[in-house]
Amino acid sequence: MVTRIVVLLIVAAALSYLGAGGWARLDLARAEESLMRKSRESGTPIMYKRLQFENKDQLSQFMMQEAGTAVFPWILVIPDALAAVFIGLCFGGLGGVGSVVARSFLKSEPLRRMPLAGMILFGSLIGLLFTFVSFITPDWLTRLTPEEGRSGALAGLCFLGGVFPLVAYQSVEQYFKGVLPPAKPGDGRAGGRGQDDEAGAAPSGAGEKKKLGDAA
Numbered sequence: 001m002v003t004r005i006v007v008l009l010i011v012a013a014a015l016s017y018l019g020a021g022g023w024a025r026l027d028l029a030r031a032e033e034s035l036m037r038k039s040r041e042s043g044t045p046i047m048y049k050r051l052q053f054e055n056k057d058q059l060s061q062f063m064m065q066e067a068g069t070a071v072f073p074w075i076l077v078i079p080d081a082l083a084a085v086f087i088g089l090c091f092g093g094l095g096g097v098g099s100v101v102a103r104s105f106l107k108s109e110p111l112r113r114m115p116l117a118g119m120i121l122f123g124s125l126i127g128l129l130f131t132f133v134s135f136i137t138p139d140w141l142t143r144l145t146p147e148e149g150r151s152g153a154l155a156g157l158c159f160l161g162g163v164f165p166l167v168a169y170q171s172v173e174q175y176f177k178g179v180l181p182p183a184k185p186g187d188g189r190a191g192g193r194g195q196d197d198e199a200g201a202a203p204s205g206a207g208e209k210k211k212l213g214d215a216a
Helices: 002-042 056-068 073-077 080-106 116-136 147-163 165-179 189-215
Strands: 046-048 051-053
Touching: 002 046, 002 056, 002 073, 002 080, 002 116, 002 147, 046 056, 051 056, 080 116, 080 147, 080 165, 116 147, 116 165, 147 165
Parallel strands: none
Antiparallel strands: 046 051
8 A cells, every 4th residue: 555655656756747847848949939930020139038049049059958957957858749748648647646546535445456557557648649639730729728828738638638538538539520521421331332232233133134034
């Protein structure tokens, strides 16, 4: 019992650290894009904290070293897409930890009877699913929050998805049913079966004609 609690706390701490690092990396990337956009629209040099930068690379290197070297040194070398994957996996996994805690307190279910690894892994997979949905349809998060708050929205959704994985999966399924165009009536296996039935009916009719000829 005590061993499982200690392991659960260590896993939660590791997931929190990695997820927070991915969140910080995406926030920096969006702040950088905002500064670059303002510079292009106004036709002025790139300015940040009263410092002028010649290009995007210099700005990016300065911002990441300033914000992440002390606590998250590894975010300096990961791309934005990988940071988003970190958010999905880690906050989904934290949701899985939350699901374990909820079942333990609300249903009084002992930890030794729960599949801890499976619940945390399932939560991470749901978080990864949410991340891929945000890649495929970016407007999915735009409807929920402004651009500067997308990292927090993604982290919150992944966490809730880990706590309630079945509800999260059903919501994603319903979302894609509303986005994807409906199938045409003649498409799919039904049409194929209809063609096969018509093709199979022709030999049967020919056989009946042959029998009538023989009888005559």
